[in-house]
Amino acid sequence: MSDRDDGVPSSIGGTFYVVVNIYVRLGPHLLILKRAKGSGRNSGRWTVPGGFVEPGEEPEHAGLRELREETGLQPSGLDLVGVGRADGRRDGADALFIAYACQSPTSEIAISDEHDMSRWILPTDYLAECFPAGAVERLRLQAPRQFELLASLKNSLEQYLDWLRIPRR
Numbered sequence: 001m002s003d004r005d006d007g008v009p010s011s012i013g014g015t016f017y018v019v020v021n022i023y024v025r026l027g028p029h030l031l032i033l034k035r036a037k038g039s040g041r042n043s044g045r046w047t048v049p050g051g052f053v054e055p056g057e058e059p060e061h062a063g064l065r066e067l068r069e070e071t072g073l074q075p076s077g078l079d080l081v082g083v084g085r086a087d088g089r090r091d092g093a094d095a096l097f098i099a100y101a102c103q104s105p106t107s108e109i110a111i112s113d114e115h116d117m118s119r120w121i122l123p124t125d126y127l128a129e130c131f132p133a134g135a136v137e138r139l140r141l142q143a144p145r146q147f148e149l150l151a152s153l154k155n156s157l158e159q160y161l162d163w164l165r166i167p168r169r
Contacts, residue, residue, distance in 0.1 A: 015093040015094070016093055016094040016095065016096055017052060017053075017093050017094075017095055017096070018052070018053035018059060018062075018095075018096045018097075018098065019050060019051065019052055019053070019095055019096070019097050019098070020050050020051065020053060020059055020062050020063040020066060020097075020098050020099075020100060021047075021048050021049075021050040021097060021098070021099045021100070021153065021156050022048060022049045022050050022063050022066065022067050022078065022099075022100050022101070022102065023048055023081060023099065023100070023101040023102075023123075023157075023160045024048070024049065024067070024071070024073065024075075024101075024102055024103075024104050025101065025102070025103050025104065026103070026104045026106075026107055026120055028122060029120035029121060029122060030048070030120070030121055030122065030123040030126055031048065031049065031071070031104065031109065031118060031119075031120055032046045032047065032048060032118070032119050032121060032126055033046070033047060033048070033049060033070060033071070033111060033114075033115040033117070033118050034046050034115055034116055034117040034118070034119075035047065035114065035115060035116075036113065036114060036115055036116040037116070039113075039114050039115075046119075046126070047153065048153075048157075049066055049067050049070045049071055050063070050066050050070075051066040051069075051070075053098075059098045060077075060078050060080075060100065063078050063098075063100045064077075064078065067102070069112055070111065070112045070114060070115065071109045071110065071111060071112075071118070072108075072109060072110030072111075073104055073105070073106075073109070075102040075103065075104065075105065077102070078100035078101065078102050079100060079101045079102065079163075080098070080099075080100060081099040081100060081101050081156070081159050081160045081163045082098075082099045082155075082156060082159030082160070082163070083096065083097065083098050083099070084096075084097045084099075084155045084156055084159070085097065097153075097155075097156055099156040099159055099160060101160060101163065101164075107120060123157070123160065123161055123164070124161070126157065127154070127157055127158070127161070
């Protein structure tokens with residue numbers, strides 16, 4: 001694997017980038033963050049902490065780094081929840097999504113400038129709120145590029161619920 005000039009790693013099968021999502025629990029609750037207005041992609045949307053894996057960085061270290069940068073939290077480690085992919089999401093490059101989970105030592109969150117709110121909610125409420133019946137399919141028809149992100153996030157969240165053995169609604 002070699003790096004292109006723009007920092008996107010390349011492989012024999014084409015280019016790809018790696019994104020980590022971190023599901024942070026406090027008891028039965030899940031931490032979600034609202035992207036700040038004007039923060040670029042996904043502005044104003046609720047999501048879990050996460051971000052890009054830098055070239056040469058281990059995915060788990062990227063997850064810990066993103067969690068610290070976005071929330072101030074520093075858990076001792078992360079548990080692997082699942083892996084998924086999305087086709088041609090950014091500049092034609094495929095995305096590999098790696099989902100991790102951890103237990104938060106505190107409810108105190110120091111959110112970064114990338115976000116303007118945080119909430120602790122039940123994971124099933126997040127699935128119902130962010131992915132109501134038919135929403136992902138409607139998005140596929142109306143905004144194919146955003147569809148890939150939401151479909152990957154929904155898949156990642158479903159893997160997390162399965163990992164926790166929480167029935168989906």
